[in-house]
Amino acid sequence: MKKISKLLKILSKSGRKGIAWLVDPEKELDPARFEWIGNSGLDLILVGGSGGNSQELERTIFTIRQFSGSIPICIFPGSGLQISGLADGILFLSLISGKNPEYLISQQAEAAPRLENLSLEILPTGYLLVNNGEILSVHKASNTLPVLNAELDRLKAISLAGKYLGLDYFYLEAGSGAKKPVSPEAIQVVKKSVKRPLIVGGGLDSTEKVKLAFDAGADLIVLGNTIEKDPGFLAEVLKVKMWYNQLLNIN
Template identity: 50%
Template structure:
């Protein structure tokens, strides 16, 4: 089994380099022509990862979407960001094996994982053990509702840090702070900073990142990888702005 995605996340964390993932919600793929245009743009902007998944899947088209992505390009890893165990395809490069450690819903702490584990064992998909933490972004999002959990308060970074530290002691290697798709407010800088300092592990941040300034704040606070999904829909130029920013800091680093 490949460790390509995990190795890249570790390299980002240790080097201080930053990266961006484009998140595709399968339910938003309504037109193959529109999706192809967006995919070609993401490829041209050299996004580091393509994430695929959503809280509510009306139709399971994940297999077809990944096949289309792979037919178009092979360089950018496709990483599953599943809302439940049915959101799986052996065509993916990696899967975020998410345990919702911010909540107390046993189904999302371990239940879904048990049902999918035998299938994962027989696949070549890279498994990334990830502590997933929902953070209050100012309103109830789909992720909060579907998970039936209370998000971590955005103004209490010590609670998030303790939660992440517990996840690290349980053996989780990657961490994901998520305010939820469409959240008015992203995860605050102090909370990101505290979690990064406590875990010293690869840190993914998403939700509410609707502008370059918000994304810069997340990077400076300690995010290694930011995830842009809904924000790119609201601001079509966002991916290109982030790509240009990342290119500029990579040039300065060299």
């Protein structure tokens, strides 16, 4: 078993919680600011987003390697062009919460021949956009509307469909800069339905919101813009993770 899938499955089965940092390849990173990351207890680094090309992606991965230590790096692709053999793996996303075929299968078909000849770990992932109705950059880029936090029956149906299609991982996304994250109720219904490793991101800009996501069933939470603005916030959230895992006696 490769290391990213091993990480996610261990988190899901054990109840231990994990933290990922999502890095936007369009933004410059100063390695000196993040040299402490490698020994911080961070579980995973995601690289990607709605913008950026393969050259920017590779430049960013190269920069991250300077301070990441043994932390695995996984591509979070915004398009079929965001592929690089410099990473350890790729979330092979299908936007199952929307009806735009471009992000259900077309981008994936474009990427597949390039992935065939790389040694990347490929993680088939159901990607669901879920919030309180905010329209953010991810919705504009994908030309899809979010599922509302209150639409629990719809979330259950979509998640089960993804499970029955064979998707191994699920990612609930409120969107970068979301005022409200994915609700605990939405997280609970998806986790209970799929019984698969569950990633949750977007709008998690306080330790209280992170705790609520963990309590609801998130196995791995994703932090993005907040870390670039305030690296100290990551340290705070990592303390929450450590406390949570110690509380469960599974640190």
